[in-house]
Amino acid sequence: MKNNQGLTQFYKYALIGLSCALIDIGVLNALLFAFPTQDAGWLTTFNTVAYTAAILNSYVWNSRYTFNVQKNKKQFVGFILQATASLFIANGVFIGGIWIMDALAILPDWAETNTAKGLSMLLSSLSSFFFMKWFVFRR
Numbered sequence: 001m002k003n004n005q006g007l008t009q010f011y012k013y014a015l016i017g018l019s020c021a022l023i024d025i026g027v028l029n030a031l032l033f034a035f036p037t038q039d040a041g042w043l044t045t046f047n048t049v050a051y052t053a054a055i056l057n058s059y060v061w062n063s064r065y066t067f068n069v070q071k072n073k074k075q076f077v078g079f080i081l082q083a084t085a086s087l088f089i090a091n092g093v094f095i096g097g098i099w100i101m102d103a104l105a106i107l108p109d110w111a112e113t114n115t116a117k118g119l120s121m122l123l124s125s126l127s128s129f130f131f132m133k134w135f136v137f138r139r
Contacts, residue, residue: 006133012066013129016058021121024054028117038102038109040095047094047120048087055083055128062132075136082131090124 027050037043059079097116101107107115 009066009133010129013062013132016061016066017125019061020054020058020125023057024050024121025114025117026050027053029114032110032113038098040098043098043113044091044095047091047117051087051090051124055086058128059083067132078136079132082128082136085131086124086128089127090120093123094120 028046031046031049035042035046037046059076063075063079094116097119098112101112101116
């Protein structure tokens with residue numbers, strides 16, 4: 001029964017993750033459309049804004065449906081700490097991915113950015129799930 005609960009949590013997390021991914025990619029691409037850049041500083045800023053919008057969505061839905069817990073200050077602080085750690089992972093993978101793909105020069109800039117963003121989202125989401133399951137929303 002406990003394994004099924006963990007699997008159910010992961011599936012719920014993945015579905016909510018899809019909505020977060022749409023927000024994350026949507027905000028990033030909207031910013032890049034409005035302010036085109038390949039500058040690492042601006043890309044990091046844009047990625048941080050996009051990630052923050054997605055992570056707020058994640059907190060609301062995951063606390064309510066995936067982990068089904070009552071929100072409290074201690075939990076919120078834990079969520080902010082895990083979000084910050086996941087943001088460092090997201091930005092590191094995002095900028096590192098762009099740097100590597102730019103050096104290879106096989107894709108257009110927009111494709112490099114979105115490929116790096118996808119990898120960034122995958123790795124930061126996985127880390128975020130385990131942080132939330134084992135530390136933030138632990139019963």
